[in-house]
Amino acid sequence: MTDTTATGAPARRFRVSFQTLGPVLALIALIVLGASLNSNFLSYGNVTNVLARSAFIGIIAVGMTFVITGGGIDLSVGSMAAFVAGVMIMAMNALVPSLGVGVPLVLAGMAVAMLTGLAAGLLNGLLIAKAGIEAFIVTLGAMGIYRSLTTWLADGGTLSLDFDARSFYRPVYYDGLFGIAWPIIVFAVVAILGEIAMRKTPFGRHCASLGANEQVARYSAVKVDLVRMATYVLLGGLVGLATIMYVPRLGSASGSTGVLWELEAIAAVIIGGTVLKGGFGRVWGTVVGVLILSLIDNILNLASIVSPYLNGAIQGVIVILAVVLQRQGKSAD
Amino acid sequence: MKRRTLLKGAAIGLALAAGPAVAQDETYTIGVAIPSATHGFMGGLNYHAQASIERLEATYPQLDFVLATAGDAGKMVNDIEDMVATRDIDALVVLPFESEPLTSPVQAVKEQGIWVTVVDRGLSVPGIEDLYVAGDNPGFGRVAGEYFAENLNEGDNIVVLRGIPTTLDNERVDAFTAAIEGSGINVLDMQHGNWNRDDAFNVMQDFLSKYDDIDAVWAADDDMAVGVLEAIDQAGRSEEMWVVGGAGMKQIIKRIMDGDPMLPVNVTYPPAQIATAIELTALGLVSATPVSGRFIIGSQIITPENAESFYFPDSPF
Numbered sequence: 001m002t003d004t005t006a007t008g009a010p011a012r013r014f015r016v017s018f019q020t021l022g023p024v025l026a027l028i029a030l031i032v033l034g035a036s037l038n039s040n041f042l043s044y045g046n047v048t049n050v051l052a053r054s055a056f057i058g059i060i061a062v063g064m065t066f067v068i069t070g071g072g073i074d075l076s077v078g079s080m081a082a083f084v085a086g087v088m089i090m091a092m093n094a095l096v097p098s099l100g101v102g103v104p105l106v107l108a109g110m111a112v113a114m115l116t117g118l119a120a121g122l123l124n125g126l127l128i129a130k131a132g133i134e135a136f137i138v139t140l141g142a143m144g145i146y147r148s149l150t151t152w153l154a155d156g157g158t159l160s161l162d163f164d165a166r167s168f169y170r171p172v173y174y175d176g177l178f179g180i181a182w183p184i185i186v187f188a189v190v191a192i193l194g195e196i197a198m199r200k201t202p203f204g205r206h207c208a209s210l211g212a213n214e215q216v217a218r219y220s221a222v223k224v225d226l227v228r229m230a231t232y233v234l235l236g237g238l239v240g241l242a243t244i245m246y247v248p249r250l251g252s253a254s255g256s257t258g259v260l261w262e263l264e265a266i267a268a269v270i271i272g273g274t275v276l277k278g279g280f281g282r283v284w285g286t287v288v289g290v291l292i293l294s295l296i297d298n299i300l301n302l303a304s305i306v307s308p309y310l311n312g313a314i315q316g317v318i319v320i321l322a323v324v325l326q327r328q329g330k331s332a333d
Numbered sequence: 334m335k336r337r338t339l340l341k342g343a344a345i346g347l348a349l350a351a352g353p354a355v356a357q358d359e360t361y362t363i364g365v366a367i368p369s370a371t372h373g374f375m376g377g378l379n380y381h382a383q384a385s386i387e388r389l390e391a392t393y394p395q396l397d398f399v400l401a402t403a404g405d406a407g408k409m410v411n412d413i414e415d416m417v418a419t420r421d422i423d424a425l426v427v428l429p430f431e432s433e434p435l436t437s438p439v440q441a442v443k444e445q446g447i448w449v450t451v452v453d454r455g456l457s458v459p460g461i462e463d464l465y466v467a468g469d470n471p472g473f474g475r476v477a478g479e480y481f482a483e484n485l486n487e488g489d490n491i492v493v494l495r496g497i498p499t500t501l502d503n504e505r506v507d508a509f510t511a512a513i514e515g516s517g518i519n520v521l522d523m524q525h526g527n528w529n530r531d532d533a534f535n536v537m538q539d540f541l542s543k544y545d546d547i548d549a550v551w552a553a554d555d556d557m558a559v560g561v562l563e564a565i566d567q568a569g570r571s572e573e574m575w576v577v578g579g580a581g582m583k584q585i586i587k588r589i590m591d592g593d594p595m596l597p598v599n600v601t602y603p604p605a606q607i608a609t610a611i612e613l614t615a616l617g618l619v620s621a622t623p624v625s626g627r628f629i630i631g632s633q634i635i636t637p638e639n640a641e642s643f644y645f646p647d648s649p650f
Contacts, residue, residue: 043542046539156369156650160584250560302542309498
């Protein structure tokens with residue numbers, strides 16, 4: 001340590017890498033902890049469970065990375081997921097008599113989910129980018145609207161997918177390719193495409209410049225409104241995609257579906273190293289953040305070493321620690 | 334709820350028009366204040382409140398009802414104040430959103446000589462209400478525990494999913510633990526599934542990874558039971574264990590009626606308790622029947638034999 005800090009350049013390199021690797025180190029520490037507490041932790045079944053259940057928040061969090069990088073925020077994604085799930089289930093139930101149970105029905109349901117998600121994202125985007133209302137207020141309002149619309153659609157109860165349609169659709173969550181479950185594959189593809197979009201495309205650069213300084217971005221001929229709107233539409237579409245993976249799992253939606261998903265997604269983004277006030281985003285970091293959050297839950301359930309009353313507290317401590325590890329380098333600069 | 338209220342309004346209108354024109358000397362107004370339908374149990378409660386109001390208005394033309402649903406304690410207080418000020422109610426049936434903030438408003442209602450019926454959650458000052466109607470939380474845990482004690486052998490392993498950490502959940506779990514004490518049943522683990530399908534699914538997946546031998550699951554709630562059943566199905570261990578939920582959700586009751594081996598029984602905690610409260614309050618107004626006191630609705634065990642009488646296909650819960 002002292003040797004490296006003596007000279008300027010290597011110290012900087014060390015700090016940068018440490019900062020980048022913070023979340024990864026936290027993830028590795030959690031994996032080691034989990035494996036030492038329970039021998040089943042690294043079993044195929046458990047790893048599949050954890051990755052598959054991370055997929056919903058993960059797919060949403062990739063979209064959230066773009067929104068936050070662009071200096072925005074979206075609090076409505078959890079309610080939106082519940083609403084999209086509700087609309088999708090009702091649409092599929094209504095289409096069973098005309099389409100029958102089969103691939104067309106599932107594809108129609110998927111199309112409905114994607115369109116509903118994109119439309120909801122577009123609405124958020126229009127209000128924020130075109131009408132110029134604060135993202136926090138628009139999406140806070142949308143959060144309440146979608147949550148109560150879902151309760152209304154379900155008449156206060158639960159919307160359940162037609163039993164036969166459900167049995168047919170079920171493999172979308174539970175089966176997969178070469179032993180890797182579909183939600184994991186979709187999550188991985190979304191994450192890789194997201195990483196490429198963030199790093200290699202003009203869209204990613206425009207998001208970052210928009211979040212860093214809107215005026216400068218505007219003078220640099222970035223179509224600010226369009227980029228901002230695109231981030232919300234992208235997120236809406238990914239909420240639709242996450243819902244497509246979510247519905248086959250339990251085949252139902254209710255007012256309590258997706259509660260607090262928005263905060264988990266935002267937390268994952270920040271743990272992963274994206275800056276909350278915008279200007280810098282890291283998609284692979286978000287993926288690590290999502291995995292950290294799901295692993296904490298999983299380890300607490302597998303270990304049951306502490307009172308379950310304290311689960312929330314332990315989660316909180318680990319989340320803060322992961323970010324502290326990562327920011328140490330920055331505050332020393 | 335608007336969709337349903339509209340339909341119900343039309344139905345009530347028809348029922349009133351067609352109802353018998355009984356000569357009546359006095360009319361009464363009963364105010365009903367309940368939380369809005371934000372989850373399955375409250376959805377069922379709203380359904381049963383409306384169904385019993387509809388029935389009573391048709392039976393007793395001299396009764397008038399005001400139903401208000403509130404999303405938070407503050408709105409519920411406003412609703413109650415409005416009922417007293419503008420509708421001149423003779424009786425109030427209230428399921429307090431929270432005990433503390435509603436205690437003094439309800440007390441003020443009582444001091445004006447209005448009959449007060451409190452449902453499910455007690456007020457923080459005892460003796461305000463004329464009638465208290467509630468489900469039996471310790472009984473809910475005890476009945477389930479007794480079933481486990483009778484149907485499992487010494488050394489059998491079970492796991493338990495708990496609800497949201499609350500007094501209510503503690504009462505249920507303590508009674509369950511007391512009921513299986515001495516039976517030799519081994520409780521491997523208890524974790525909170527928060528009365529939520531997704532949380533219960535995740536917790537059960539982890540239980541299944543952690544324990545190779547589970548003989549039964551007390552899911553303590555039907556929403557959690559749905560998540561638990563799905564996790565067990567995914568792990569392909571359906572043959573190995575059975576699940577007991579609770580509260581009598583219609584989909585679960587249906588499966589018990591059909592004799593599903595994974596769901597041998599269920600324990601009631603009926604959302605229809607609001608109907609008991611409204612009916613008793615109405616009875617007290619229109620007749621000389623004494624109805625003051627405490628009415629605790631026992632938690633019953635639902636078996637394939639009696640499931641039909643607990644099955645309400647029209648209820649959202």
